[in-house]
Amino acid sequence: MSSSISTTPGGSSRRSFFLFLLLVPVGIFVILAALLVVEFKQFRAMVSPTTADVPEFAWSDSAHARVDSVEADLHAFVDRDTSRVKSDSLWISGGDLTLLLGSSNIALSHGIRVHVTTTDSLIIVQSTQPVQALQGQLAWVFKKIAPSGYLNARIEGYPILKDGKLTFFPVRGFLNGHKIPTTTWTKQGGFSAASFIGHQDFYNAFLRAVGDIQVTPKGMLLLRNP
Secondary structure, eight states: OOSOTTSOOSOGGGHHHHHHHHTOOHHHHHHHHHHHHSOHHHHGGGOBSSOOSSOOOOOOHHHHHHHHHHHHHHHHHHHTOTTTOOSSEEEEOHHHHHHHHHTSHHHHHTTOEEEEEEOSSOEEEEEEEEGGGOOSTTHHHHHHHOSSOEEEEEEEEEEEEETTEEEEEEEEEEETTEEOOHHHHHHHTSEEGGGTOSOHHHHHHHHHHEEEEEEETTEEEEEEOO
16 A cells, blocks of 8 residues: 555645535544643553554545545535536535545645544544654654554544534544543534635635535535525
8 A cells, every 4th residue: 555645646735625614624633632631641541552543545546536526516516517416415425525534635744544434413533643743843742752653533523504604513532542521622612614724715605505414324415505
């Protein structure tokens, strides 16, 4: 698997937008939020020395094509292009969300691997980041405490579309099996997409076009405004 998620799969300049538009920059923000509320001495216990819950992903031509197809469907949905999207709804599967998140600039630049599944009401995102891929002012401290290993995060939550805003509200989260304190979530109050996107015009058009977002075991269902 030499061609992994750390290698830009092409056209990724657009995809940092989809990372938060569709879900949440779960890997880096869950991990960093967790690090802010744990003491340094607890950090080593939260690092898995050998186990990466999410393996590296080998990008193929078919994976590249699927990402482009999903993005084209999203644009067609927003633009009401009935030649491509022939209904007032659009399904995005967990596999498609995995590809969109995994091909984003944030995931690529921070070495984050992701895997997305859905239940009757929740989006579940698992992520793995090598400790040595951590970035930020305090990253060197954490790297010194644990020179190797992986941070395996799991977050469960749901999207909220209300009053012209899109947020992802976490219900619970775990870092290498350790439950992340609820103060992490209450301080955040949900992650707002508007703060992280890079394509404001399309984001605004998306909010105008989407009337509701539902989560089912099949994936995420976008319903268009009448």
